[in-house]
Amino acid sequence: MKLKLDADGHVVLQEGKPVYIKDDGREIAFDGKQAFDKIGSLTHENAATRQRAEEAEAKFKPFDGLDADIAKKALDTIRNIDDKKLVDAGKVEEVRAAAVKAYEEKLTAASAQHTATLAELNGKLEKATGELYQEKIGGSFTRSKLITDRFAIPVDLVQARFGSAFKVENGQIVAYDKAGNKIYSPSRAGELADFDEALETLVDQYPYKDQILKGSGASGGGATGGGGFGSKTIGQAAFDALPPKERAAKMADGFTIQP
Numbered sequence: 001m002k003l004k005l006d007a008d009g010h011v012v013l014q015e016g017k018p019v020y021i022k023d024d025g026r027e028i029a030f031d032g033k034q035a036f037d038k039i040g041s042l043t044h045e046n047a048a049t050r051q052r053a054e055e056a057e058a059k060f061k062p063f064d065g066l067d068a069d070i071a072k073k074a075l076d077t078i079r080n081i082d083d084k085k086l087v088d089a090g091k092v093e094e095v096r097a098a099a100v101k102a103y104e105e106k107l108t109a110a111s112a113q114h115t116a117t118l119a120e121l122n123g124k125l126e127k128a129t130g131e132l133y134q135e136k137i138g139g140s141f142t143r144s145k146l147i148t149d150r151f152a153i154p155v156d157l158v159q160a161r162f163g164s165a166f167k168v169e170n171g172q173i174v175a176y177d178k179a180g181n182k183i184y185s186p187s188r189a190g191e192l193a194d195f196d197e198a199l200e201t202l203v204d205q206y207p208y209k210d211q212i213l214k215g216s217g218a219s220g221g222g223a224t225g226g227g228g229f230g231s232k233t234i235g236q237a238a239f240d241a242l243p244p245k246e247r248a249a250k251m252a253d254g255f256t257i258q259p
Contacts, residue, residue: 001020001021001022001023001142001148001154001155002020002021002148003018003019003020003021003145003148004018004019004020004021004027014029015029017029017030017031017032018030020142023154023155030143035135035139038135039132039135039136039139042132042135043132043171046132049121049124052121053118053121053122056114056117056118056121057118072096072100132168136168136173137159137163137166137168137173138159138163140166140173140195141155141158141159141163142155144195144196144199145196146196146199146200146258147199149214150213150214151212151213151214152212152213152214153212157212158199158212161206161212162199162202162203162206165177165178165198165202166195166198172192173195173198174192175192175193175195175198175199175201175202177201177202177205178205183197183198183201183202185197185238186201186234187234187235187238187239187241187242188238196235197235197238200233233255233256233257233258234250234255234256234257234258235257235258236257236258239255239257
């Protein structure tokens with residue numbers, strides 16, 4: 001999927017929204033506000049579900065480690081409650097047995113309810129997390145200018161190959177390399193890489209990158225001239241944000257500026 005441009009190379013808008021052309025030729029207008037509102041809603045639902053799960057665990061915490069033998073010993077104190085008011089010793093044992101049975105039944109029911117409640121909450125949490133993942137990470141693949149400009153394969157295939165490297169942590173997209181290390185920005189020291197920076201790093205590590213990039217051995221019909229990814233590339237926005245001296249150093253070092 002790629003942006004629709006007019007004859008002058010400008011993005012075509014529909015009711016103020018950028019228009020994208022899908023792989024099947026259909027055109028859609030991307031509503032950024034709606035997408036980010038949906039992300040916020042899913043993030044809130046995710047947090048609320050997690051809070052309910054924690055509250056449920058706290059509610060049933062008093063039953064952890066309960067020893068039935070200790071409970072039975074506690075019931076023995078009945079013997080100290082004016083035995084003379086009981087009909088006979090047999091009645092004392094009958095009352096004790098009934099109390100122990102009732103307590104054990106209550107404990108079993110509470111344990112079953114606890115298990116069912118946790119299973120339900122965990123299911124809701126997994127669903128909310130999955131929706132949040134699809135909205136944030138799936139949307140990032142769909143909106144990526146890097147994929148539109150540089151890849152010779154459809155967006156869904158790019159996500160199928162590299163999507164597992166991205167996670168949502170504290171509402172932010174974080175990428176991990178094949179060694180399990182977080183990927184950091186090559187132009188902003190100490191900061192995590194943004195989506196396109198991380199994807200570029202992952203593609204650089206991919207042994208078959210020449211087969212999926214435009215103009216680098218790709219066989220797709222949309223392949224065009226130009227090289228693949230390299231270690232000495234920097235995005236236009238990142239380059240413009242550098243101080244003049246660092247910009248000059250990048251140029252002298254042979255960096256390629258990507259639009």
